[in-house]
Amino acid sequence: MVARVRIPDVVRRGQPFDVRIAIQHVMETGFRFDDSGRTIARNVIHTLVARYDGVEVYRAELGSGIAANPYLQFWITAPASGVLELSWIDDAGVAGSERVPVTVRD
Amino acid sequence: MAADTPMKGRRRDVLALALAGGSGLLPLLPPGAAQAQMPTAPPPLGSGYALLVPKATQGAPVRAGRVTVDAPTLADNGHSVPVRIVVQSAMQPDDHVRSITLLSDRNPRPVIMKAWLGPRAGRAELATRVRLNGTQRILALAEMSDGTWWSGEADVVVTESACLDGS
Amino acid sequence: MRAVLPCAWLLAVVLACAGCTVRESADPGTTGVHAAPVRPVPLQQGSVFAPPSVQAMQADEFENPGMLWVARGAKLWRQPEGSGARSCADCHGDAGSMRGAATRYPQVDPASGQLLDLEGRIMQCRSERQQAAPLAWESEPLLALTAWVAFQSRGLPMQVSIDGPARPFFERGRERYQQRVGQMNLSCSQCHDANWGRQLGAETISQGHGTGYPVYRLEWQGAGSLQRRLRSCLSGVRAEMFPYGSQEHLELSLYLAWRAGGLAIEAPGVRR
Numbered sequence: 218m219v220a221r222v223r224i225p226d227v228v229r230r231g232q233p234f235d236v237r238i239a240i241q242h243v244m245e246t247g248f249r250f251d252d253s254g255r256t257i258a259r260n261v262i263h264t265l266v267a268r269y270d271g272v273e274v275y276r277a278e279l280g281s282g283i284a285a286n287p288y289l290q291f292w293i294t295a296p297a298s299g300v301l302e303l304s305w306i307d308d309a310g311v312a313g314s315e316r317v318p319v320t321v322r323d
Numbered sequence: 324m325a326a327d328t329p330m331k332g333r334r335r336d337v338l339a340l341a342l343a344g345g346s347g348l349l350p351l352l353p354p355g356a357a358q359a360q361m362p363t364a365p366p367p368l369g370s371g372y373a374l375l376v377p378k379a380t381q382g383a384p385v386r387a388g389r390v391t392v393d394a395p396t397l398a399d400n401g402h403s404v405p406v407r408i409v410v411q412s413a414m415q416p417d418d419h420v421r422s423i424t425l426l427s428d429r430n431p432r433p434v435i436m437k438a439w440l441g442p443r444a445g446r447a448e449l450a451t452r453v454r455l456n457g458t459q460r461i462l463a464l465a466e467m468s469d470g471t472w473w474s475g476e477a478d479v480v481v482t483e484s485a486c487l488d489g490s
Numbered sequence: 491m492r493a494v495l496p497c498a499w500l501l502a503v504v505l506a507c508a509g510c511t512v513r514e515s516a517d518p519g520t521t522g523v524h525a526a527p528v529r530p531v532p533l534q535q536g537s538v539f540a541p542p543s544v545q546a547m548q549a550d551e552f553e554n555p556g557m558l559w560v561a562r563g564a565k566l567w568r569q570p571e572g573s574g575a576r577s578c579a580d581c582h583g584d585a586g587s588m589r590g591a592a593t594r595y596p597q598v599d600p601a602s603g604q605l606l607d608l609e610g611r612i613m614q615c616r617s618e619r620q621q622a623a624p625l626a627w628e629s630e631p632l633l634a635l636t637a638w639v640a641f642q643s644r645g646l647p648m649q650v651s652i653d654g655p656a657r658p659f660f661e662r663g664r665e666r667y668q669q670r671v672g673q674m675n676l677s678c679s680q681c682h683d684a685n686w687g688r689q690l691g692a693e694t695i696s697q698g699h700g701t702g703y704p705v706y707r708l709e710w711q712g713a714g715s716l717q718r719r720l721r722s723c724l725s726g727v728r729a730e731m732f733p734y735g736s737q738e739h740l741e742l743s744l745y746l747a748w749r750a751g752g753l754a755i756e757a758p759g760v761r762r
Contacts, residue, residue, distance in 0.1 A: 219558050219561050219562040219565070220558075221552065221557065221558060221561055223552045231445075232445070233414075233444065233445030233446040237552060239552070239555060239557075239558055240558075241558040241559070241561075241562065243711070243712070244711075246431075246454075248431060269443070272443070274441065274443045274444065275438065275439070275440060275444065276438065276439040277436055277437070277438040277439075277449075278434075278436060278437045278438075279435075279436050280432050280434055280435055280436060281431075281432050281454070282425075282427055282430050282432060282434075282435035282436070282453050282454050282455075283435060283436060283451060283452070283453060283454070284402060284403040284404070284451075284452040284453055284454050284711070285402070285403070285711035285712060286555045286558055286706075286711070286712070287451070287452070288450075288451060288452050288553070288555070289449070289450070289451050290449060290450040290451070291438065291440075291444065291448070291449045291450075292444050292445055292446035292447075292448055292449075293443060293444055293445065294443055294444070294445035395543065399541045399543055399544055399692075399708065399762050400708040400709060400762055402708050402709065402711050403708045403711070405543070482691075482692040483691070483692070484691075484692075484693065484709050484762070485690040485691035485692065485693040486690075486693070486722065486723070486725075486726030487725060487726055487728075488709055488710075488722045488725060488726065489721075489722075489725030489731070490710075490714070490718050490719070490721035490722040490725055490731065
């Protein structure tokens with residue numbers, strides 16, 4: 218699963234900054250049929266969690282109403298330089314994660 | 324919002340034109356198709372939330388306000404509609420947004436997403452791209468740290484592709 | 491099906507008289523089947539005809555979902571494959587070696603005399619040089635590699651050769667472009683030469699250039715090749731779709747690439 222994460226070039230101590238993530242995933246709704254008429258099982262990334270130095274800072278539960286190749290933007294604050302870890306899992310149990318080092322400036 | 328109706332009306336006009344003028348094309352029309360296009364009054368936008376919202380808040384009362392839902396008035400495609408939700412909040416340890424829920428009363432699964440924030444978020448804002456099963460009113464709920472619930476909404480007209488894509 | 495039916499009728503009604511609508515152009519005799527090949531004036535990218543929000547999505551390096559395919563392609567480029575466990579990078583080096591490559595496809599392979607598009611070249615390299623299992627047309631790995639290679643030529647003008655061995659392919663592609671097909675009895679030219687810039691429902695008809703391919707199309711909820719887009723068009727006019735990898739696709743692609751000559755590659759494009 219390919220994913221891309223983007224944070225601003227400059228992060229200020231204690232100031233909110235935005236995190237953007239895009240994950241390559243079909244987000245199969247469970248409402249489509251294959252060529253032989255069988256239902257294609259639902260398979261969406263149902264949970265995404267952001268942790269900063271191990272502390273959960275954001276959690277999202279996603280459904281089939283999220284567009285394919287999900288794109289999410291949210292805000293967090295960093296009290297000090299550290300590592301932002303994003304992890305997610307889909308209905309098939311396939312998990313992914315990305316780690317982004319964050320350097321804060323005063 | 325009445326934007327749903329005129330648009331459908333225009334499509335029906337086009338169909339009528341095709342039936343009147345393009346008699347050579349008539350045999351392509353499957354039986355019953357014309358009847359299927361007869362006007363039916365769509366339910367008013369947002370009428371599904373009377374049932375959906377109490378489920379999402381577990382019965383807690385909801386006040387309108389403090390939540391802004393930013394979505395295109397006219398979406399290019401129902402498969403990917405950009406949505407931004409902003410909640411007015413100080414985002415301090417004693418006064419912050421606990422969760423944001425995005426609902427659709429026209430999608431087969433009404434809860435599009437639910438996000439848990441905290442004071443560490445610093446800003447109560449999120450953006451994503453959603454699937455919308457046709458023209459509708461979408462609604463966002465914000466749960467505050469004091470236990471109150473607030474809501475905001477946006478109407479989105481979803482346009483369709485002009486060409487049938489069987490690729 | 492019922493939902494798309496009125497749209498199909500719209501297409502029929504709008505374009506029924508397309509044949510008699512001749513756009514004013516710098517070149518005389520723009521539309522007839524026997525006319526000399528002409529190009530729209532001025533030439534305009536596919537993205538120009540996309541809604542502003544879609545244009546913005548394409549322009550932003552992070553927001554563009556096609557960049558996920560480019561990112562995957564970059565990984566695959568370095569991944570050893572086949573009996574010799576060689577990666578693309580082992581022979582070609584880094585990204586710089588592919589700069590400009592996409593501007594010259596489709597082209598005739600000198601050894602076999604076959605016309606190859608960019609996908610075809612990647613597949614050939616994979617089977618002959620890497621001796622790896624073939625990638626299926628329109629498979630995700632092939633789209634990713636193609637997107638990555640095409641991305642290296644972003645901003646460079648298209649410049650395919652239509653001389654020498656390419657000429658017969660070009661001429662057949664040009665004829666096919668003018669050929670009325672399908673239940674709607676429409677040619678490519680009737681939309682993309684005679685009616686570009688006009689509205690078709692919520693759509694603005696483009697000039698039909700392939701410079702953004704592979705594109706991320708919202709309608710597809712994913713990336714797709716120019717061949718897939720041609721199949722979409724064919725199904726739109728209710729014609730039989732050409733099989734992936736067929737001569738019809740390749741010849742038409744060569745004509746389109748010549749027709750887009752000078753336009754900058756904008757892959758991965760984003761389309762509605």
